[in-house]
Amino acid sequence: MTTALNILSSTMGGLLERLLRHQLAGPMEQFEIHRYVPLSLGAIDVSFTNSSLWMVVATGLAALFFFSATRSRALIPGRLQSVAELTYDFVADMVRGAIGQEGMKFFPFVFTLFIYILLANLLGLTPSIPGLTHTFTTTSHIAVTFGLAMLSISIVIVYGFYKNGLGFLKLFVPSGVPPWLLPLIVLIEFVSFLSRPLSLAIRLFANMLAGHIILKVFAGFIISLLGAGGVVGAIAIFPFLGTVAITMLELLVAFLQAYVFAILTCIYLNDAVNVGHH
Template sequence: MLEMINVMINQVATDPIHQFKLSKIVDWQIGGVDLSFTNSALFMAIGVGLAIVLFMMATSKIETVPGRSQSIAEIAYGFVAGMVRDMMGEEGMRFFPFVFSLFVFIFFANMLGMFPYFFTTTSHIIVNFALAMLVMAIVIGYGFYKNGFKFLKIFFPSGVPAALSPLVALIEFISFLSRPISLSVRLFANMLAGHIMLKVFAGFVFSLAATGSALAIIAPVALAGTVAVVALEFLVAFLQAYVFAILTCVYLNDALHPGH
């Protein structure tokens, strides 16, 4: 019994990164490329499925006075639509489906990660980087499609003296390249750090209690800390989805109105 507990403590306390390990559920090798269905892919699929089912339920019977699920869908729509309109104006609403999907996907991935033993998709930087690159591809593609070469004005902001403009253009260029990185690293770092912190704090509870000495008195403090961190993580899970969506709007605005 004691040995079992010890093994448990060791696993929890010494390996807080184990939760991020990818494992293959179905092994697929197509044309020499590893396309296996992993636990990460599973939770992406669960998130998307959950979102589709919830929104279908919410919109299945639409009433003038909304019920509970319809209100949630309306609040979600209003929240993202307000964000898109504020950042890009009415013509930005053509990007609404994209921003809304992005927000809901990240939000569900983050929230699913809050369940014990669930996998947090967004704790892997490559997933976030793919999403960020999708945003940048749309910004560049739509920017050139709509403005032609005037899109390059984003590197030459108005009101800059001619002598300084090469330097400013270099700085704007680095700034543009750093966008997908800051976008993906922020989401990844928050989810990774939050979940590790949660595991470590929870591990403290066990290892302090198991010492059997006077230190065991502090164990409830660590437990209270864990509860507080869980609350904080719920806030961060929402906040990061929100920040990702709003920055998407800011960047898409550059494609709509370059060089202002």
């Protein structure tokens, strides 16, 4: 019995040693960008990186899923088609609820945004296969989230001026403000409008970054405690349970943040569609 335990612990120790040497990089290492295909456009670096790869994977998965789900287009939907229809209804309700029927012209944009962010978040939670894939969460980089946020706000601004002309500027003048306060209020409203893309970007990026760092740190505790062995090793069950719990929480956060990004985009689009109706 003891010899078996010894053998087990020595092999475990060897495995752990290898894990410690190779896998246990810092919690920030997962966010590093690696160039796969170096490319440059003038002075701009447009290399195909691991971030680009996971963006392509997210887009490809979304396209694959919806192509195969809508292929049969049956009156009585199968499993895949049901999921696709539920997703459609979910986003369509969100758009109609926030903007109204007129907002449905933005449905393709909001739907794409929601599905892309959801898939990117969820793909970041899939485990890496050692030596084959290295999972990367594209939405944990502010460059990506700020790009998406700027896309949303650009559409709001362009459509707002296209539809309302200069009347869109009424957005900065809330009704029922005494005239002597107006300059200050307009300034505050202007800063508040400018902060929208930043807050969209920061929220998604910070959620993803924080969640992945916490996961990595907790998982690192398991390895370190098991590496210490003996009674201390038994304590490793607690960070293990913690990691399981945080993984479940992260699944929820992944969905919630995609939802929040999409619904806030709808709310901002509503300002452009119905100026002064709030």
